[in-house]
Amino acid sequence: MSVTYSPINQEPAVLLTALPTRSVQDSLEQLAFVLIGVAALGILGAGITGRVVARTALKPVDHLTTAVEHIARTEEVGTTIPVHGNDEIARLSNSFNSMSTALANSRERQTRLIADAGHELRTPLTSLRTNVDLLIRSDDTGRPLPPATRTKLLASMKAQMQELTVLIGDLLQLSRPDTPRPGQNVAIIPFHDIAQRAVDRAKLRGPGLNYQIALEPWYVRADPAALERAIMNLLDNAVKYSPPAGTVEVALQHGRLTVRDHGPGIPADELQYVFDRFWRSPSSRQLPGSGLGLSIVAQTIQDAGGQVTLGPARDGGPGALAIVRLPGAPESPPESPE
Numbered sequence: 221m222s223v224t225y226s227p228i229n230q231e232p233a234v235l236l237t238a239l240p241t242r243s244v245q246d247s248l249e250q251l252a253f254v255l256i257g258v259a260a261l262g263i264l265g266a267g268i269t270g271r272v273v274a275r276t277a278l279k280p281v282d283h284l285t286t287a288v289e290h291i292a293r294t295e296e297v298g299t300t301i302p303v304h305g306n307d308e309i310a311r312l313s314n315s316f317n318s319m320s321t322a323l324a325n326s327r328e329r330q331t332r333l334i335a336d337a338g339h340e341l342r343t344p345l346t347s348l349r350t351n352v353d354l355l356i357r358s359d360d361t362g363r364p365l366p367p368a369t370r371t372k373l374l375a376s377m378k379a380q381m382q383e384l385t386v387l388i389g390d391l392l393q394l395s396r397p398d399t400p401r402p403g404q405n406v407a408i409i410p411f412h413d414i415a416q417r418a419v420d421r422a423k424l425r426g427p428g429l430n431y432q433i434a435l436e437p438w439y440v441r442a443d444p445a446a447l448e449r450a451i452m453n454l455l456d457n458a459v460k461y462s463p464p465a466g467t468v469e470v471a472l473q474h475g476r477l478t479v480r481d482h483g484p485g486i487p488a489d490e491l492q493y494v495f496d497r498f499w500r501s502p503s504s505r506q507l508p509g510s511g512l513g514l515s516i517v518a519q520t521i522q523d524a525g526g527q528v529t530l531g532p533a534r535d536g537g538p539g540a541l542a543i544v545r546l547p548g549a550p551e552s553p554p555e556s557p558e
Contacts, residue, residue: 298324
């Protein structure tokens with residue numbers, strides 16, 4: 221709308237003009253269709269892109285799920301999946317691979333332990349069976365064995381039964397979990413008293429040996445029965461391999477227990493196996509033992525937070541030197557109030 225003036229009387233007049241809006245409306249409708257099409261394409265593109273990105277990002281999870289389902293279906297532990305990157309999915313994959321490898325190693329150790337235990341049990345059981353069959357046959361045939369032979373057989377059977385008892389006890393000791401269970405007898409104990417009791421027991425097993433004892437006070441946190449048995453196993457080795465009238469040296473200083481014998485020692489190529497279960501040196505397989513004693517020592521000392529080593533004597537002389545280190549203090553801490 222616009223205002224104009226008449227040329228005659230100069231009075232204002234109103235001039236109205238109008239244009240059709242169809243073209244504008246058509247343009248708006250076309251723009252609406254274009255926006256709808258663009259929005260639809262954007263949504264479709266975003267959906268496809270999101271799906272591709274999600275599938276790519278979750279592909280390791282699919283692999284992990286497949287691996288878990290495979291292990292659950294076949295019980296084949298040890299399966300691993302490839303790991304790429306260092307994000308949270310990669311950390312989850314690494315954790316799964318570590319868990320799977322640990323389970324595989326645990327099953328392998330369990331299988332090896334069962335096989336080794338069966339092999340070690342077979343020898344005394346076979347000897348017992350042979351001796352029992354011989355005694356039964358002599359009674360059935362009415363031809364009794366000479367008294368000396370019968371006494372020898374009974375002594376052999378008793379020795380084999382003792383060997384079985386020791387072996388079963390060692391297996392039970394090794395079957396304990398690595399971490400202390402609630403209620404397990406773990407307390408602050410005098411390490412020097414434990415070592416002295418073990419030495420007293422060792423003297424009964426090797427009465428012809430000389431013992432040099434130097435034990436300083438040291439208090440540790442451990443299971444007293446398990447720790448005494450571990451020290452006893454070290455002393456048993458020293459007694460077993462000591463020559464007649466030999467010397468066994470036992471010293472405890474600042475939490476460091478040393479057990480030294482003067483026997484043949486351990487060959488250098490066998491040192492890496494001394495703490496393996498059921499391992500026995502070829503030169504000592506004719507001696508009594510199950511090959512589990514040092515394994516029990518290693519496990520017990522590790523449970524108590526310490527370290528144990530076994531090697532040649534450091535002064536260049538004959539024999540082997542066992543060193544046990546346990547954290548503790550030279551004085552017992554005061555008891556906590558109830």
